[in-house]
Amino acid sequence: MKAGKDKIIDEVTQNDYKYGFVTDIETETAKKGLTEETIRFISKKKNEPEFMLEYRLKAYKKWLSMKMPEWANLKIPEIEYQDIIFYAAPKKREDLDSLDEVDPELLNTFNKLGISLDEQKKLAGVAVDAVMDSVSVKTTFSDTLAKHGIIFCSFSEAVKNHPELIKKYMSSVVPSGDNYFAALNSAVFSDGSFCYIPKGVRCPIELSTYFRINAANTGQFERTLIIAEEGSYVSYMEGCTAPQRDENQLHAAIVEIVAHKDAEVKYSTVQNWYPGNKEGKGGIFNFVTKRGLCKGENSKISWTQVETGSAITWKYPSCILKGDNSNCEFYSVAVTNNFQQADTGSKMIHLGRNTKSTIISKGISAGKSNNSYRGLVKIAKKAENSRNFSQCDSLLMGDRCGANTFPYIEARNKSSIIEHEATTSKISEDQLFYCNQRGISTESAIGLIVNGYAKEVLKKLPMEFAVEAQKLLQVTLEGSVG
C-alpha cells in the first residue's frame, strides 16, 4: 500500500480554505488601471530590453481591439480593468545583506504554504520557483541544475540572461494576440518561470513553480515557458493559492511548452486559488491559456490538472501535435462547489502523421456550481493514421448544480479514428449505504468515492502532488451533501 494513500485517510480533513491568510509586507505597486503608461512602468521596473517593451505594446494594441470572449458557459461579471493594479512587488528590505537573501517574512509565507525555500529543508527532489504577486521571490536549486545545463529561473531573469531563447520561443506557441486574455497577459505579464532542458538531458528532479497572490486589488499575470530540446525529459509542477478576500481578483496566465524531437514534458497543476465564500462572494477569476507544441517527431506532452479553486475557471490546456508520431495526454479533475463556475477542457490539434491524443476529464459539481467540459479534437487532412480517445465523465452531487459536456470533433481524413465518450452519474444511494454499513460516515464515504472516481487522473500526478490533491478534493466538497 502506498504511503500517500494512508496519509489522506490519516489526515483529519479541515473545513475551510486554509491558504486564506495575508502576508503583511510592504509592496510596491503600479498605479491602478491599464494604459500604455502602465506597460512602460512595468517594463522599466523590470529593466527590460527594448524588444520586450515593443512586444508588450504591440500586444496591448491588439488587446484594445479585442472583445471579451462570450462563448464559454460562464456568467462573468464585468471586469473593471481600470480598477486593477497590474504590478505589485514585495519591497526589498534595505537591511538585508546580500541580493540573494530573501525577506524572512516571505520565507515564512511560503513555509506556511508548505513550500520551503531553504535548500537544506527542501522538499526531496523538487526545485521551486516561488512567485509572489508580480515577482519571483526565489528559485531553488538553480545552481545544481545548471551543472546539467538546465536553465531554471524566473522569467525576468531569462529575459535578461537568455534573450536569444526568449526571442526565439516566446509566443511561438501562444501568439500574443491568440485570445483576449493571452493578449492581456502579453501586455502586462510580470513574472513566471523559465525552463530550458538541453539536448539529451533528463532533468533529475521535479521542477515546480508556486504562485501566490498576496496584495489586494492586484491581478496576477504570469508567464511560463518550457523548452525541451531533443531527447530531453522534464516533469514540471505548478501550484497556486491566494488570500481570502471579498472582492474578485484577476489571474490571467500563459504557459507555453515546446517539445522537440523525442522530448517529453509532463506538466502538472494543482489549482487552488481562493474560490470565494459559500455565498459566492470573492474568489479568483482564473483565465489561463496553456498550450504545448509537440514540435518534433515522437515528442510527448502530458497535462495533468486538478482544479479545485477559483470562482471562475476558464482554461483549456491544449496541444498542437505537429511532429509525426507525437503524443499528447490531458488528464483533468475539476471540482466545483458552492457558486464556483468552471469551463475547462482541452484542445488537441493533430497536424502530424500517426499522432495520438488522449483526453480523460472528470468533472465533479456540487452545491450551486456549474462545471463544463469543453474540448476540441481536430484531425487535419495530413494527420494520417491519427488517433484520439476522449472520456469525459461528470459526477453530480445535489440537484442544484450543473454538469455540461461540450465536445467539438472535427475530422478531415479517412485513416484516423476519433472516439469520444461521456457519462453522467451521481453517487448512488446503494454505494453510500454500503459504506455506511461498514461504519464509514457519509462525508468520508463521499471523499472516498470521489477520490475513487478521480483516481485515473490522480495517479498521473507526481507523488508530492497526489496527496495534496486527494485532500483538496475532499475539503472542496465538504458540506456538499446534507
Added chain:
Amino acid sequence: MLNYYIVDMEKKFLKLNDKFNKQTSLFNDLINLFEENKNQIFKNDTKKISEVRKQALEKFSKSELPTLKHEKWRDTDLSKTLSKNYKYYFDAEENNSEIGKTFKCVVPQLDSLSFTFVNGWNTFESELITLEDGIIIGSFSDAMKKFPEIVEQHFAKTFQPEKDFFSLLNTSYAQDGFFIYVPDNVNSQKSIQIVNIINNDENIFLQPRNLVIIGKNSKLSLIHCHDSVNQKNSFTNSVTEIFLNENSNIDYYKLQNLNNQSTLLNHTNFYQNTNSNISSNSISLNGGLIRNETCVEIEGEGCAANVYGLFLMDDKQHIDNHIFIDHKKSNCVSNELFKGILDDNASAVFNGHVLVRQDSQKTEAFQSNKNILLTDTAKINTKPFLEIYADDVKCSHGATVGQLDNEALFYLRSRGISENNARMLLMYAFAAEVINKISIEPLKNRIDDMVKKRLRGELSVCDQCVLHCGTPEKEIDFEIDLSKI
C-alpha cells in the same frame, strides 16, 4: 395567375458580410416584400394568425442572417446558396396539379395515403379531406379557412427561438403546407405520405409550413419526402410543427433525396405532452445542402423521444443535423442515434444538444453519433452536447469518426467476396442499425433497397422521380450473417 418576386440575395448577402446593418440590408427588402404582398399572404388568415405573422416579422427584423460567425452556423456555410437569385411565388403555378399526378411515390406493399406538393403548393383537388376514422388531412391554407380555431391554437406555438432567422421568416410568410389533425383515440393502420416535389425551370425559394396535431391516445405514422425532379437551384425553408397530446404516438420518417443544387432547411418542432412517444427517423440520401433542425420540447412526464438519422453523402453535398432535446419534466427518456457515411468532398455536421432542466429527475438521455469517412477530402464536425442540471439522471453520449474496419474487410475478402462488395457490405452493416429502427416493415424494405442502391452509387436524382425506380437488378449477396462480423 402568376405572382412572383425575385429575391436578390446576392448583393445583400455580400453587404451583410461586410458589416451587419439591418437598416440597409436584405431585411428591409424582405420586410417591404412582405408589406407589398400582405394581402396575398394574409388571404386565408384569421386576425390572430395575421397578428402572429406580424410579430414574427418584427422579431425577424431584429434577428441576424446566419453566417459562420454564429455558433449554431459555424460549420454550415449559407453564403454560396444565398448568393443566388431565387424566385418567390405568392401563389401556386397552374400546371402544378399535373406534375403532382405524374410523380406518385409508391412504397410497395405500404398501406398509405399519399399527398403531393409541388414547389410548396398542394396539388390535390379537394383541399381538405376527412378519413373514416376522423383524421383530417389536407392543405394548411385550407385548414386556416376551415378550422381557424385549431390552427390559431397551434400555429407557431412550438419552440420558437427568438432570433432564428429562418423559422421567423417562415412564420411570417408561409402560406401552404400540410395539415393533419388526428382526433382522440384513433389508431390508424394507414401511413400518411407527404411528398414534396421540386420541379422548377428557374431558381425558386419556397417556404412550406406544416402542422400536425395528434389527439389523446392516438397514433400516426407519417412519411415526409423531399424530392427534386430536375437539376435547378432551389431553396426550401420548411417548418413542421407536431403536437402530441397525452398518450399519443408518432412514427415520423423523413426521406430526403434532392439534387445537388438544392438547399433544404428543415425545421421540425415536436411538443410532447404526458406519456407521449415520438420516433423520428431522417434518412438523407442526396441533397446539395440539407439542414435538419429537430427540436423536441418535453412538456409532460413519462415521455419518450427517439430521434434517429442516417446520412449518405458524396460529391460536394453537405448535411447538418441539429437536434435539441429539452427535458423539462421528470421520468422521460430520449435517445439519439445518427450515423453517416461521407464520400468524395462531402461534409457533415452533427450537433446534438440535450438539456436536462433542474427538476427533471430520473431523466435518461442517450446520444450517439458515428461517422465513416471514405476519403481524405470528406469532412465531419460533430458536437454532442450534454447540459445537465439534475442529479438523478442517466445521461451519456458518444461520438466516433473512423473508417471501415480493415479486419472485417479482410475477413470478408478471405471468404471470397470481392473488395468492392465487401466494402459495400460493411457500409450497409453500418447503416443497418438506423434502418432497423424503422418499424413499418414495407417502408423499411423500401429504404433498405434505396440505401443499398445509394451505396452502389446507383441512386441519384435524375430526370425521373427516383422513387419510381424498380427493383434493384444487381442484388448484393447478403448470405453472410452481418451480425457475426
Added chain:
Amino acid sequence: MLLNIKNLHVSINNKEIIKGLNLGINYGEVHAIMGPNGTGKSTLAAAISGKPGYEVTKGEIVYKGINILGMSPEEISWEGIFLGFQYPVEIPGVSITNFLRAALNEHREHQGLKPLTGSEFLSKLNEKKKLVEIQSKLTNRSVNEGFSGGEKKKNEIFQMAMLDPTLSILDETDSGLDIDALRIVANGVNTLRSEVNAFLLITHYQRLLDYIIPDFVHVLYDGKIVKSGGKELALFLEKKGYNWIKEELID
C-alpha cells in the same frame, strides 16, 4: 439477549413487506432464516441495518438493550452489526484497502481507540486475508468492481473478519460460491464464531448449514416468521419445499 425484534412492520414505498415479525438472538447463537423468494428476508436485513427508505411503521429492534430504530447506518455499524449484502455494490476507483482502512478507523474512533498505523493495518489485513483465503491481488482492486459473483461474496466475509462485528447478518452469502469457496466461507464463520457474537444466516440451501451448524432455523413467509425449529427443520425443507407450510397456514 443480543437482538430482540418485536412485532416489526416494515414498508417500502408504502408497501408493507415485513408484517409483524418477532425474532430473538442470544450471544453465541447461529440462526438461519429460509423462505421463498420475495418474502422479505433481505428487507429484514436492511431494516436492521437502518437502510434509508425502509420505513419501520410498527414494532422495535432492540440490540444490546437499546432500540436502534432511527440510528444511522454507520452508527449501527459502529455498534457491531455487520451486513453481508446479497448484491454487493461496485464502487469504482476505491480500493478495498483504502475502503477498509477508512471503515476500521472510524470504528476505532467510535470506540475511543487510536487509528491503526499503516503497518498495523497491513498486518491485520494479511492475517484476515489468510482466513478467507483471499487473493492478494483482490484487495488492491476497486471495491467489488468487476468481481465475479463468488469473489464478491468472499470479499464480504473478508470485510466481516476485518471489522469483527458482534452480530453478522449474511444475506445469501453462499449463493454463487463454488464448493471450495463455500467451505472457505463456512470456515471463516466457524473460526469467528464465539460466545461473544452471533450470526444470522439468510440462505436458500441446506448445503451451507452442513458446514455452519445453526442453533435455530426459521421460515420467513409473507413478512412473518411462520415456523421455527432446530437444524432438522432445514433438512426437512430441503426435502419437502415450502408448499406444506403454505398449506398449513391456510388451515
